[in-house]
Amino acid sequence: MHQQALDKVNAAARHPDAQAGFVRQLDLRIAHHLSQLSPAPARLVEAARDAMGSGKRLRPYLLHLVAGDAADGDAVLDMAVALEMVHTASLIVDDLPSMDNALLRRGRPTTHARFGEATAIxxxxxxxxxxxxxxNGLNGMDDGQRGALVSILSGVMGWQGLVAGQELDLNGFSDADGADDALDRITRINALKTGALLCAAVEAGAILGGREDGKRSLLRRFGEDLGQAFQIADDLIDMLSDSAATGKDCQKDVGKETYLAVYGADEALRRCRALLASADEALVGAGLSPDPFRCMIDAIFTPMLDRVPQAAPKAGAAR
Amino acid sequence: MHQQALDKVNAAARHPDAQAGFVRQLDLRIAHHLSQLSPAPARLVEAARDAMGSGKRLRPYLLHLVAGDAADGDAVLDMAVALEMVHTASLIVDDLPSMDNALLRRGRPTTHARFGEATAIxxxxxxxxxxxxxxNGLNGMDDGQRGALVSILSGVMGWQGLVAGQELDLNGFSDADGADDALDRITRINALKTGALLCAAVEAGAILGGREDGKRSLLRRFGEDLGQAFQIADDLIDMLSDSAATGKDCQKDVGKETYLAVYGADEALRRCRALLASADEALVGAGLSPDPFRCMIDAIFTPMLDRVPQAAPKAGAAR
Known part of the structure; x- marks a missing residue:
């Protein structure tokens, strides 16, 4: 085999190990931060540990990849923990009885199912x-960087982030929200509910890695496209799978306005792939080495999309 | 009348006007910040406006008084809005069906009663x-001050603040929380649920007013004592009043471990007054002009404590 091709195979084989190595470090850092919560009430700490105990750690790894090897490793790990905390909080909220009313998440009882609704909130x-x-307490940052990282976190959960996406997803758009066509509504909800946190990971990584400002809009597009693709793949899985396969409550989206429901599974699959291609293009344009990102994205999407039958049923038929 | 005595009477008369003037400015600043929320979903903005629409504005005024006239007026108003937002959020959460399940607050339907539980959360x-x-975005601060103000806000709502107090209040202390006697448990819950936000107002005021570090522990004691006193007075009112008089659901504390329930109303009244005296002493010790604080505190506590009959029934009798 040609040396260049061999290097490529070896590099691809290294990436899953690199991801697993990062996740091991991250899990230790999560445990460290959770051990600092005492003297918080023991039940709250237990609920936090339980909720943070598993997960794909996709956003932390994305942050790590965008930050790159030149970034301060401790700051990257701490900020990765912060992002995973925001992500976990958003899942706890989404699963609440007054929202998606889900009892299973990552194959285990949701926080409110195990600890009660009040403790979950x-x-x-x-x-x-x-x-x-x-x-706010990160070491080794200048104050402008620290302020920008705080702003990313408070923004992603707030009025123009997850909270807004969840409100629109649950209660729909009012006239004042001005979204007249389905594609606009679906894209906005996906951007707020899924894209915002992926963009936050990418933007925080860009700050920690000192990426030049000119590349940031491309990195943002990468996060946005990835978010839209992820939500479409998640909707496909929700329709086609059962809880045993996904580890969470399924068919929760029946009757919801999703890309899948409006355009059918074939078109959803096509759109998902086009978004992934666009995300890849943005990544390459931003000058980041794409291999570890591609490896991570393949590992997420291939098992999701492989479950979709070739001639998938139109979503309308399932409603 | 002696000139000094006359000045004192005039000064006392000026304080309520000064408070009302500050509250008018604050309400305008609140409206300004809420007008910046768009394009957040219209229902969320409406719910935020409704929840922030009224209130005693005690914490913002306390911040303003501690900051003093030398502080940057705009920064004080913005930080006062931030504190009132945290306070309002904590009330929305406390009132939820899974927590105190209250339908009335400040004489009006609670946020979940009007907008539904999901939108309230x-x-x-x-x-x-x-x-x-x-x-995080305050102008005219150095970065250390801005970081300290962010830290005060994230601390007050977090694991060692309101969230902890609410968890312990609802679900009690576990063995690991180590609080063996009733007075310790009651004091800790009151400190977390009520004292934390008053201390946050005082500490933020001290930062904005550039108060010297040596005075801050006295100012903190002032906030803590005031918080304990306030909670005891609130418990007395809860037991003795009806909703028409207080504008919120009453007799919610029946069966709860409060200072009133354990020690009876006479002792609760005595303790409340002793705490107010201790708060006053700390204030004077910190070198702040006490008159406007006294005027504000009298205006809050006198109507509350005047409702308590001289020979108040023991709380045990009401259980």
Whole structure:
């Protein structure tokens, strides 16, 4: 085999190890931060540990990749923990009885199912605040960087982030929200609910890695496209799978206005692939070495999209 | 009348006007910040406006008094809005069906009663995040001050603040929380649920007013004592009043471990007055002009404590 091709194979084989190595470090850092919560009430700490105990760690790894090897490793790990706390808080909130009313997440009982609704809400708020305090207390940053990282976190959960996406997803658009066509509504909800946190990971990584400002809009497009693609793949899985396969409550989206529901599974699959191609193009344009990103994205999307039958049923038929 | 005595009477008469003047400015600043929330979903903005529409504005005024006239007026107003947002968010959360299940607050339907539980939770989280972003974006601060103000806000709502107090209040202390006697448990819950936000107002005021570090522990004691006193007075009112008089659901504390329930109303009244005296002493010790504080505190506590009959029934009798 040609040496260049061999290098490529070896590099591809190294990436999953690199990701697993990062996740091991991250899990240790998460445990460290959670051990600092005492003297918080023991039940809250237990609920936080339980909720943070597993996950794909996609956003932290994305942050790590964008930050690159030149970034301060400790700051990257701390900020990765903060992002994962915000992500976990958003899942706890989404799963609540008054929202998606889900009892399973990552194959285990959701936080409210195990600890009760009140403790779940308080744990989510505690995690959000702790994420802010981690970013606000980062060492080795200049104050402008620290302020920007705090701003990313408070923005992603706020009025123009996850909270807005969840409100629109649950209660729909009012006239004042001005979204007349389905594609606009779907794209906005996906951007707020999924894209915002991926963009936050990418933007925080760009700050920590000192990426030049000119590349940031391309990195942002990468995060946005990835978010849209991820949500479409998630909707496909929700329709086609059962809880045993995904580890969370499925067919929760029946009757919801999703890309899948409006355009059918074939078109959703096509759109998902086009978004991934666009994300890849943005990544290459931003000058980042694409291989580890591609490896991570393949590892997420291939098992999701492989489950979709070639001649998938139109979503309308399933409603 | 002696000139000095006359000055004192005039000064006392000026304080309520000064408070009302500050509250008018604050309400305009609140409206300004809420007008910046768009393009957040219209229902969320409406719920935030509704929740922030009224209130005693005690914490903002306390911040303003501690900051003093030398502080930057704009920064004080912005930080006062941030504190009121955190306070409002905590009330929305406390009132939820899974917590105190209250339908009335400040004489009007609670946020979840009017907008539904999901929107109420999302509004509370949105307000918390917005408070952080206000503090993080304050002009005219050096970066150390801005970081300290962000830290105060994320701390007050977090694991060692309101979230912890609410968890302990709802679900009690576990063995690991180590609080063996009733007075310790009651004092800790009151400190977390009520004292934390008053201390946050005082500490933020001290930062904005450039108060010397040596005075801050006395100012903190002032906030803590005031918080304990306030909670005891609130418990007395809860037991003795009806909703028409207080504008919120009453007799919610029946069966709860409060200072009133354990020690009876006479002792609760005595303790409340002793705490107010201790708060006053700390204030004078910190070198702040006490008159406007006394005027504000009298205006809050006199109507509350005057409702308590001289020979108040023991709380045990009401259980």
């Amino acid at each position: 308080l744990t989510a708020i505690g995690l959000l605040n702790h994420a802010i305090s981690i970013a | 999302l509004t509370a989280i949105g307000l918390l995040n917005h408070a952080i972003s206000i503090a």
